[in-house]
Structures are given as structure tokens and as C-alpha cells.
Amino acid sequence: MKKVYILSAVLAAFSLQAQFTVTVQAPADFKDQDAILYTLNGSKDIIVTKEHSKNNTWTFKYPNHYMGMMKVYFPGTNNTINFISENKNINIKLDIQNNKIKDVFYLDEANDLMSKQQEGSQKKELILPALTQIKEYYKDNTEFGKALNAEIGRLSGMSASIDAASHPFISYYNTNYNKFLGNSSDPSKKVNQDEVINFLDKSNDMLESSSLLRPVLVAYLNSGGNANVTGSVDKLLGRLKVETPRGQTVLSELIDIFDAYQMDEFKNKYLGLAKNLKCTITDRLASTLKSNSNVEMGAAFPDYKFQSPVNTTAKSLYGVKADKKVIVFWSSTCSHCESELPKLLEKYNELKSKNIQVIGLSLDVDHNSYAKKIAAFPWINDSELRGWNSTYVETYNIHATPTYFILDANNKIINKPEHVGDVLEYFKLK
Structure with a gap:
């Protein structure tokens, strides 16, 4: 019993040591009172907790060890x-103008360093080449020449390595971003597929929380070429093993990538693999399976x-009664929506005469932009005004706008048109 007690005490002490807080301060005129803290798993934001403002300050307590990307929404x-x-404790101060974030001040050491690193990388990529060319026209002993040399030296030095012992996540992120994503323009520095596979297999848990996983996978697929996608994926999954948490996270990301790029053949192949797994399924893969099952042909649309809502008294999508429904996910800033929705508008009266209802769910963030657009759309419109943070993005597995679904009177999916022309053709209105 004594050994168990000592072990429990050690674990409790470690838990207390691992806990950190995230503190966000905003000016008194900032209207928002609620804020949500997220961590990251691959490319998916994971809700941690929601907090209410106290004197325009939000304090989140994170009870576990975590190194990686976070966000507050x-x-x-x-x-x-x-x-x-x-x-370690995180402290952020916001500068607000017209209820929008104008500037962010990172008051803790790690985020201040990361912010400067990111800013420096952008300047190095965009400004340093121009300054190097300008330097040829100024003598080093002039005031401007001295200042120019100083800035060139400062920007050149911003790629200096970060001490991994002091800042393990920043070191991990910079090292692997530069190796796998930062040398695309230099063929001599490109890594091969085996190096990527080894990285994905051997990396520690910071891979999932770093935001690097999805772009590294896209780069990996591109390196294998369009003619060998199956070979590339099978080689990768064979090494990682889909029974492992890492393998299932990668499998989930690949399914989403194929979905986003409309590579249906590969999406269906690896979605089928995921469905047939007999092992324990991770939350990450389970969420991908769920969002896909929600929108399968014949499924009841959630x-x-x-x-x-406008143009309806219904309280919910199911509350709208019609022989058929056309659901369209769109945005006022989407160029394809700009060209497609007017064609739907032209045929709206004919659709309505057949007891076919159109329901637009917007991924807008700006109320004025959204309001101006829907003024021309007589169908049912609604929006959370949260963009890609909208709840229906994951529920309905939305990866692009516009996305269409056609439902029957019982809200079952009977068609998934790719374009507005397919919608009109389905109803013989083209």
C-alpha cells in the first residue's frame, strides 16, 4: 500500500506541475463575453472549455501536459x-477596434518568440531579397547603407536555431517546417517519400498538435504523383499501421484531403478501410466516420x-415541410457561389411551384455582406456568422462552397449534386 500511495502522490504532483493557464485580456469596449479554448489534433480543432469574461479577462485552466497550437475563439x-x-502559462493582450481584433500582444516568452519568428520568416522571404538588391546601390559607410546592412543582418539571422531544451515546440515546429515544407523552391533540398514516412512514423506527439500534419501529407502525395496515389498511401499506412492512434489520425486526414480535392475514388477506398477496422477507433477517426455517414446517399440528413432564419417561420430544417428540399452551403465571399446561385434564382419560382424548398446555410462571418446577398435570395436563409467555425461544417462534412444536397419529404439524401447545373438537371429544369 505504501508504494501505491507514493506513486499516487508522484502522479498528483506531476499533474499539478503540468497544469498551466491561458489568460486573455481585452479592452472594456470589447462586446464579447464568452470565449472558447481549443487544442489541435491534426487539422481538427478540439474544444477544451468555454469561459465567461471577468472584467474583460478570460482565464482558462488547462490541467494536462500540452505542447502545440492552440486558439481562442x-x-x-x-x-x-x-x-x-x-x-507554461500563456498571457495575451488584445487591441480592439470596432469590435474586431486590431493587434495581438503576446506577453509570455514562448509566444513572443514564436510571433517574432513567424514575422521574421515572412520578412525574410518577402523583403530580404529586395534589400539585398538595393544594397548594391548604396555605400556601406553612408547612414542608409549602415541601416540597410543592419536590417539585412537582422533578417538573415532570424533563421538561427532555437534551443530545443528551452523551447521544445518552437524548435520542433521550425525544424520540421523548414525541412518538409520550407524548401519547395529548392530541388536539392527536397526530401523523398521515405524521409517523410520516417518522420510521420517516428515523430513524437507534437506532430498532431503542430498543424504540420495535413500540409506534410499533401506534400507527400504530390511527391508521389497522381498516377501512384494508392501506392503512396498504402506504403505510408503499411508503415504506420492503421491499428495505432498515429495511423488512424493519418488515415482520417487522408480521407479529408481526398474529400476536399474531390478525389472520390480514393476517398471511398480509404473510407471503406476505416469502416472495416476491427480495432478500437480513436476519437479523431470516429469524427471523420460520423461526419461522412451523416451525408451518405440514403441517410437521414441531420x-x-x-x-x-429569414423567409420562414420554421424553427429547424425538419420544420420546413416540402416534397423535396435543396440544401446549399454557400458564402457571400465565394466566387463560385457568385456565379452559381443566380442560376438557382432564375429557376426558383419553378422549383417553388413543384413544392421544392431551397434552404441556404451560409458560411459568412460579416453580417452586412451576408444581409446584402440574401436580400436577393427569396428562399430560406440562415447563418451562424462563424465562417468555417460554424457547427454545420463538421456535421455535414463541408469542405467547399457551394455544396449541395437534395432531400426527399422525409429528409433523406436522394442526390448530392456537384454544381448548380446538376441541381437543375435533376429537377428537369435545365
Whole structure:
């Protein structure tokens, strides 16, 4: 019993040591009161907790060890701030103008360093080549020449390595970003597929929380070429093993990548693999399976409770009664929506005469832009005004706008058109 007690005490002490807080301060005129803290798993944001403002300050307590990307989202004003955790207290101050974030001040050491590193990388990529050319026209002993040399030296030195012992996540992120994603323009520095596979297999848990996984996988697929996608994926999954958490996270990311790029053949192949797994399924893969099953042909389209609907008295999607429904996910800033929705508008009266209802769910963030657009659309419209943070993005597996679904009178999916022309053709209105 004594040994068990001592072990429990050690674990409790470690738990207390691992805990850190995230503190966000905003000016008194910032309207939002609620904020949500997220961690990251691959490319998917994971909700940790929600906090209410106390004197325009939000304090989140994170009880576990975590190194990686985090974000705080303000749902009332649709503001987001991104930052990192190195398992130490995080302190952020916001500058607000017209209820939007104008500037972010990182007051803790790790985020201040990461912010400067990111800024330096952008300047090095965009400004340093121009300054180097300008330097040829100024003598080093002039005031401007001295200042120019100083800035060139400063920008050149910004790629200096970070001490991994002091800042493990920043070191991990910079090292692997530069190796796998930062040398695309230099063929001599490109890594081969075996190096990528080894990295994905041997990397520690910071891979999932770093935001690097999805772009590294895209780069890996591109390196194998369009003619050998199956070979590349099978080689990768064979090494990682889909029974492992890492293998299932990668499998989930690949399914989403194929979905986003409309590579249906590969999406269906590896979605089938995921469905047939007999082992324990991770939460990450389970969420991908769920969002895909929600929108399979013949599935009951999940109900959605409207927020601020127009052109209807119905309280939810199921509350709209019609022989058929056309659901369209769109945005006022989407160029394809700009060209497609007017064609739907031209045939709207004919659709309505056949008791076919159109329901638009918008991924807008700006109320004025959204309001101007829907003024021309006589069908049912609704929006959470949260963009890609909208709840229906994951529920309905949305990867692009516009996305269409056609439902029958019982809200079952009977067609998934790719374009507005397919919608009109289905109803013989083209």
C-alpha cells in the first residue's frame, strides 16, 4: 500500500506541475463575453472549455501536459487568436477596434518568440531579397547603407536555431517546417517519400498538435504523383499501421484531403478501410466516420436548429415541410457561389411551384455582406456568422462552397449534386 500511495502522490504532483493557464485580456469596449479554448489534433480543432469574461479577462485552466497550437475563439464577434503552448502559462493582450481584433500582444516568452519568428520568416522571404538588391546601390559607410546592412543582418539571422531544451515546440515546429515544407523552391533540398514516412512514423506527439500534419501529407502525395496515389498511401499506412492512434489520425486526414480535392475514388477506398477496422477507433477517426455517414446517399440528413432564419417561420430544417428540399452551403465571399446561385434564382419560382424548398446555410462571418446577398435570395436563409467555425461544417462534412444536397419529404439524401447545373438537371429544369 505504501508504494501505491507514493506513486499516487508522484502522479498528483506531476499533474499539478503540468497544469498551466491561458489568460486573455481585452479592452472594456470589447462586446464579447464568452470565449472558447481549443487544442489541435491534426487539422481538427478540439474544444477544451468555454469561459465567461471577468472584467474583460478570460482565464482558462488547462490541467494536462500540452505542447502545440492552440486558439481562442470569440463566437459572439467571430474573432480568433492563435498561439502556442509549451506547457507554461500563456498571457495575451488584445487591441480592439470596432469590435474586431486590431493587434495581438503576446506577453509570455514562448509566444513572443514564436510571433517574432513567424514575422521574421515572412520578412525574410518577402523583403530580404529586395534589400539585398538595393544594397548594391548604396555605400556601406553612408547612414542608409549602415541601416540597410543592419536590417539585412537582422533578417538573415532570424533563421538561427532555437534551443530545443528551452523551447521544445518552437524548435520542433521550425525544424520540421523548414525541412518538409520550407524548401519547395529548392530541388536539392527536397526530401523523398521515405524521409517523410520516417518522420510521420517516428515523430513524437507534437506532430498532431503542430498543424504540420495535413500540409506534410499533401506534400507527400504530390511527391508521389497522381498516377501512384494508392501506392503512396498504402506504403505510408503499411508503415504506420492503421491499428495505432498515429495511423488512424493519418488515415482520417487522408480521407479529408481526398474529400476536399474531390478525389472520390480514393476517398471511398480509404473510407471503406476505416469502416472495416476491427480495432478500437480513436476519437479523431470516429469524427471523420460520423461526419461522412451523416451525408451518405440514403441517410437521414441531420436536423439543424435555425439561428436567425429569414423567409420562414420554421424553427429547424425538419420544420420546413416540402416534397423535396435543396440544401446549399454557400458564402457571400465565394466566387463560385457568385456565379452559381443566380442560376438557382432564375429557376426558383419553378422549383417553388413543384413544392421544392431551397434552404441556404451560409458560411459568412460579416453580417452586412451576408444581409446584402440574401436580400436577393427569396428562399430560406440562415447563418451562424462563424465562417468555417460554424457547427454545420463538421456535421455535414463541408469542405467547399457551394455544396449541395437534395432531400426527399422525409429528409433523406436522394442526390448530392456537384454544381448548380446538376441541381437543375435533376429537377428537369435545365
